[in-house]
Amino acid sequence: MPGTNLTRDEAQRRARLLAVESYEIELDLSSAQAGGAPAESGGGGTFRSVTTVRFDCAETGAETFIDLVAPTVHKVVLNGTALDPDEVFKDSRIALRSLEAGPNDLVVVADCAYTNTGEGLHRFVDPVDQQAYLYTQFEVPDARRVFACFEQPDLKATFQFTVKAPEGWTVVSNSPAPEPKDHVWRFEPTPRISSYITALIAGPYDSVHSSWEGKGRSVPLGIYCRPSLAEHLDSDAIFEVTRQGFDWFEEKFDYAYPFAKYDQLFVPEFNAGAMENAGAVTIRDQYVFRSKVTDAAYETRAETILHELAHMWFGDLVTMEWWNDLWLNESFATYTSIACQAHAPGSKWPHAWTTFANSMKTWAYRQDQLPSTHPIMAEIRDLDDVLVNFDGITYAKGASVLKQLVAYVGMDEFFRGVQTYFRRHAYGNTRLTDLLGALEETSGRDLKTWSKTWLETAGINVLRPEVTVDASGVVTSFAVRQEAPALPAGAKGESVLRPHRIAIGSYALEGGKLVRTGRVELDVDGELTEVPELVGTARPAVFLLNDDDLSYAKVRLDAESLATVTQHLGDFDASLPRALCWASAWDMTRDGELATRDYLDLVLSGVAKESDIGVVQSLHRQVKLALDLYADPAWRETGLAKWTEAALEQLRAAAPGSDHQLAWARTFAGTARTDEQLDLLSGLLDGSETIEGLAVDTELRWALLQRLAATGRAEEPDIAAELERDRTSAGERHAVTARAARPTPEAKADAWASVVESDKLPNAVQEAVINGFVQSDQRELLAPYTAKYFEAVKDVWASRSYEMAQQIAVGLYPKVQVTQETLDATDAWLASAEPNAALRRLVTESRAGIERALTAQAADAAAADQP
Helix, strand or coil: CCCCCCEHHHHHHHHHHEEEEEEEEEEECCCCCCCCCHHHCCCCCEEEEEEEEEEEECCCCCCEEEECCCCEEEEEEECCEEECHHHHEECCEEEECCCCCEEEEEEEEEEEECECCCCEEEEEECCCCCCEEEEEECCCCCHHHCCCECCCCCCCEEEEEEEECCCCCEEEECCCCCCCECCEEECCCCCCECHHHCCEEEECCEEEEEEEECCCCEEEEEEEECHHHHHHCCHHHHHHHHHHHHHHHHHHHCCCCCCCCEEEEEECCCCCCEECCCCEEEEEHHHCCCCCCCHHHHHHHHHHHHHHHHHCCECCCEEECCHHHHHHHHHHHHHHHHHHHHHCCCCCCCCHHHHHHHHHHHHHHHHCCCCCCCCCCCCCCEHHHHHCCCCCHHHHHHHHHHHHHHHHHCHHHHHHHHHHHHHHHCCCEECHHHHHHHHHHHHCCCCHHHHHHHHCCCCCCEEEEEEEECCCCEEEEEEEEEECCCCCCCCCCCCCCCCEEEEEEEEEEECCEEEEEEEEEEEECCCEEECHHHCCCECCCEEEEEECCCCCCEECCCHHHHHHHHHHHHHECCHHHHHHHHHHHHHHHHCCCCCHHHHHHHHHHHHHHCCCHHHHHHHHHHHHHHHHHHCCHHHHHHHHHHHHHHHHHHHHHCCCCCHHHHHHHHHHHHHCCCHHHHHHHHHHHHCCCCCCCCCCCHHHHHHHHHHHHHCCCCCHHHHHHHHHHCCCHHHHHHHHHHHHHCCCHHHHHHHHHHHHCCCCCCHHHHHHHHHHHCCHHHHHHHCCHHHHHHHHHHHHHHHCCHHHHHHHHHHCCCCCCCCHHHHHHHHHHHHHHCCCHHHHHHHHHHHHHHHHHHHHHHHHHHHHCCC
């Protein structure tokens, strides 16, 4: 990352010394529209930034620093005295010496740089209209790329932005937009907020406006996107989800929305899903759907919208003191967004916990079994630590544990505690203990032990039923055994037995359906927990531990239940128990307990009965991953052929125009391999073949073409012709993916050079090239790049911004080369290169994927020898 790496100790010292009152920030963006080809629109170019900061200091003569990343600093004036910029500005810090006790004034005049990396002030030129579009992304430490600031969450202040912009532009910030005068926009000061949630979005954006009518107040709502996407913007649907969120959160939080307006801005080349800037949320504009998508995509978008809205209270109104509580920030927003979808009146996704079980928790389980696993409450020593902790522990495991906490204390008691927390700490900063203290008050539960075992330890528990049944089929004993598997080598924290609040469901086969006939809810603690409530009952077809998915644990089935589920997994009459069993089967496959060929058979036996489209699409991804990485190489092509034939069969059988038809079409397009199958892709693309109800629209056309390119059936003229049909930024990204996917040494060399040997590509284009470059069918062609990766990755890390370097370090790791040689090469590099902690973690995580794949491949090979 650029600039000096702020440590927690430094931040604590600065917080003890300073109390920041206000920032006045003047930015001159009047030259932003000039020049810049779309493919390299953000490269180069600066803007003038003038920052005036007022702050109190606790000590006369004290010394500290303010943060700034800028090519040039022209002026630094402290309390009326001009300082020599060459003397006081080093790396990313301006030294402030001889401070006065009480009020201090600082003025910094600098030239800051536009970026094309999605960090700081990102500049993008739309190929459709050749207009520039800007937006900021500041989390974690990138406000300092745009203005001088004390870049840490607990030094809150008010922020007043004044912006000069080109004629015809719209400028949006945290405060309501003023009427511009002479192209200058002067915003009112914000409430006290942290620097990382300030925002500025500028350009000739289109917008749609409405409002949310609450109790005695009206909140203005705005939705923004580029004009080239405006025809696809379904603003009514977005406003509907937003209003449902406002209704539900204000009721549950019992605290009025804390800002003057709420804008949602769909912006280009965004690195994350969205960002919770106070009153001005930025969202990746791939959520403005250009082509038909399944309902799962709308559900995911709605969860993102609600997640960011929840942050307005939890994160923006009340903010963590330091980044070790990042997990709480993100987990709370994730938990409440899913709960809103599941419980808000009129929600279109009451099955949201099914999606959570099948996607979020799968992510968490994967992350929690890596060598980099860590306690939820991670030790964040510095900014490098936090940048790599936007992970499955922070979001998904944390949210799972919050769901467990809600079950433990009760939902009403949980939200009453949250209400107390908001009232007590509004516009301030907190630690985890502040929230837990409020929850203890409202629930009467002692949460100290709960916190220690759940938040300060790492790893996943395994829950197994132990059942005995007499000759008449009556349960004579039932217990839940809890295990705490050892953590991977090098992992932080310790693996322990934990208290779990779970439900145990009893399911009977009735009319071909698995129907729940009983449910017991209880606390599981220690190694063995007896369940006397089930003794004396008739043995059902299936006992399902953690029914309703209340806790966070890997669940296994007893032998009889497993046999039933293997034959009838698709026959559960509710989506959540199906999702739990699908997730358990996938987890067993990843662990080498279930052979990939058996997992494929299980999916093929039940996926046609799966009604939840989100689960179907997860199964599609997981099967392809298993076949590519976990299958015995000697059997892999057989498995891929079987899967592809099944995908085509399901595509032809699906209801015309249905979500399932589209999902199977995209799956088939991603794996077609025989001449006949590829001929069908070509025919669908040129219109000579049709499938009733299947709209071969812009995005599906690119999916078809990219597979044809990857198999050598489409060449540069075909890609150029398709790009001519779709002269948009999305089209440009799809085209570079297709070019990089071609199975020739020249195509791979060109793609590699554009990413590794040059730093000119914008973030989204670089990601698209990497996606095309890595093709699991091209292992031999990619083999020489294993050595090239290890030769280049450390220099890339040292010379690129964090987001760009992470894309390369993770995306180009030789993950399709599942061999002992890859492990040996990784180990040799780790031993000799001495990478910093962040890069070491990313490479070690990737190495763990190879190790897991080798274990799974061995299990799959062994299954071939079994009768």
